[in-house]
Amino acid sequence: MQKLWLTMAQVIAGAAIALAALLALDQVIPGLLPSQTGNLTIREVAQNGAAPRVGSFADAAQKSLSSVVNIFTSKQVRAPANPLMNDPFFRRFFGMPKENHTQRVANLGSGVIVSEDGYILTNHHVVEAAEEIQVALPDGRNLEAQLIGSDPETDIAVLRIKQNGLRPITFARPDSARVGDIVLAIGNPFGVGQTVTMGIVSALGRSHLGINTFENYIQTDAAINPGNSGGALVDAAGNLVGLNTAIFSRSGGNLGIGFAIPVSILRQVMDEIVRHGSVVRGWVGIEVQDITPEIADSFSMKTPQGALIAGVLRGGPADRSGIRPGDVLLAVDGNAVGDSSSLLQLISALKPGRDARLRLLRERTEIQLNVKVERRPVQPRNE
Numbered sequence: 001m002q003k004l005w006l007t008m009a010q011v012i013a014g015a016a017i018a019l020a021a022l023l024a025l026d027q028v029i030p031g032l033l034p035s036q037t038g039n040l041t042i043r044e045v046a047q048n049g050a051a052p053r054v055g056s057f058a059d060a061a062q063k064s065l066s067s068v069v070n071i072f073t074s075k076q077v078r079a080p081a082n083p084l085m086n087d088p089f090f091r092r093f094f095g096m097p098k099e100n101h102t103q104r105v106a107n108l109g110s111g112v113i114v115s116e117d118g119y120i121l122t123n124h125h126v127v128e129a130a131e132e133i134q135v136a137l138p139d140g141r142n143l144e145a146q147l148i149g150s151d152p153e154t155d156i157a158v159l160r161i162k163q164n165g166l167r168p169i170t171f172a173r174p175d176s177a178r179v180g181d182i183v184l185a186i187g188n189p190f191g192v193g194q195t196v197t198m199g200i201v202s203a204l205g206r207s208h209l210g211i212n213t214f215e216n217y218i219q220t221d222a223a224i225n226p227g228n229s230g231g232a233l234v235d236a237a238g239n240l241v242g243l244n245t246a247i248f249s250r251s252g253g254n255l256g257i258g259f260a261i262p263v264s265i266l267r268q269v270m271d272e273i274v275r276h277g278s279v280v281r282g283w284v285g286i287e288v289q290d291i292t293p294e295i296a297d298s299f300s301m302k303t304p305q306g307a308l309i310a311g312v313l314r315g316g317p318a319d320r321s322g323i324r325p326g327d328v329l330l331a332v333d334g335n336a337v338g339d340s341s342s343l344l345q346l347i348s349a350l351k352p353g354r355d356a357r358l359r360l361l362r363e364r365t366e367i368q369l370n371v372k373v374e375r376r377p378v379q380p381r382n383e
Helices: 002-028 058-065 088-094 263-276 293-298 340-348
Strands: 035-037 040-042 068-078 102-113 119-122 132-136 142-151 156-161 182-187 195-206 217-220 232-235 240-247 258-262 286-290 307-312 328-332 355-362 365-372
Touching (some): 058 182, 058 232, 102 182, 102 240, 195 258, 217 240
Antiparallel strands (some): 068 132, 102 119, 182 195, 195 217, 286 307
């Protein structure tokens, strides 16, 4: 019996020594042992797994600041008529003609240098209808700019200044932005001068906003205000991820919801404008709307998919091919249609002059039709 008690005492003593050693080791390597509160086991990060501390984004800002410019535009507009101008006595007394006067109005925005030989990206609405465009470089020089071309449906414009040896911005890889990434917005808000603000990527792929025809925006809470339009949205390494374009605001000021055009669209549209002066897109002459659960139920569809054809242009490509209002467009050349927005993207990517094969649902029966793609007519920008 004495021997048994001695053995048990040795086992207990060994366990106590082992537990003490583990507790001591946990002090050296935190997280080795799980932390417990009652019956809840908590997983705690070790010191070497903690988030890195970033004290400054000065390097990222410095890398991109020299590639962002201020843009000033002006145009002549007719001044509003004064009712007193219709009084002959008033005109004779003050020696003023009856015709309305014109006045020059100015606009401001921002732009991004994309090549050493003077190509600059900005928004279409910054330079729309401008008669004179001036670009202010970060070093203080003011140069006249030429409009190479613009695309109202994505709100992108390309300018060029006669200057070599510029410092172009570095483009981030397409679709590299992630929700939660830190971003910097650089531009000229309210004309106060070049300004850097910080935020995060709040969301990706924002559409159905009614801002432009083709929408696939990066949403950010980095402060964007009037004058920032056309400026750069860069990542924490100073690489361009988007072009600041619009804000959601009821007052005209920043509310923490801004939108930027991603580099994937910027590069595609910019290349088209530089090569052809405009963007060539496919068109078949239809109006579409999203499939609601009620519409899907009426077509005996298990889930809403595709886009409902709400209208067909008489004499247009779709009309000539036999497409009717009420058809549901399910696929374009084998590519499934998710909603009206994705359908617009699929059709606009088609090359004019070629045939496209469309899969449709008509009266609960799937059919396939070929349609001759034409060039999309120029559409006015949404206001």
